[in-house]
Amino acid sequence: MMPGLERDEAPSVIRHSEISDQRLWRLLRTQKIRFAGNRKLKIYGTLSCTSGRRMKRENRVFFRSESEAVAAGYRACKRCMKHPEALPSDLS
Template identity: 60%
Template sequence: MMRHIELGKDAQTRQAAVRRLIRNGSIQFGGNRPAKIYGRLSCVSGKKMKVANRVFFQNEQEAIKAGYRPCARCMQAAYLEWKNALF
């Protein structure tokens, strides 16, 4: 897991770092640290998130291992599977 805020001192530097990490396959999912939710990088909810709360994961297993749950908006099937496992 890597925190978005730690990728650079300003927005432009962080944006360039994120693009580079996506291109080389180092990150595939994003997450909200306080809410413990992960989802696709293209998720509308994830794009509205504060930079200080955003984290990135290399794969889904890394997010699950860190205690995050799937996003109900962009990962409906995985979310329903997670939710049904609770009950």
């Protein structure tokens, strides 16, 4: 099993509590991590989301893409991931 992964999570999920800060920054700089999620709530969002900044390190996981987050069973954050096609037609 790769460091930073739980047995029941997809291989693309990287747990923040199990990687070094240096490795995290390297993955961010190279854009190999583009989304963050809360593994207890099963919600993912952008790295700059204010909700994501408040979560505990042990609950934070990272994804390379939105499709990886969805495949791992996470739903989009309603604060930072508002897609226009998801809005009712009278509000868009």
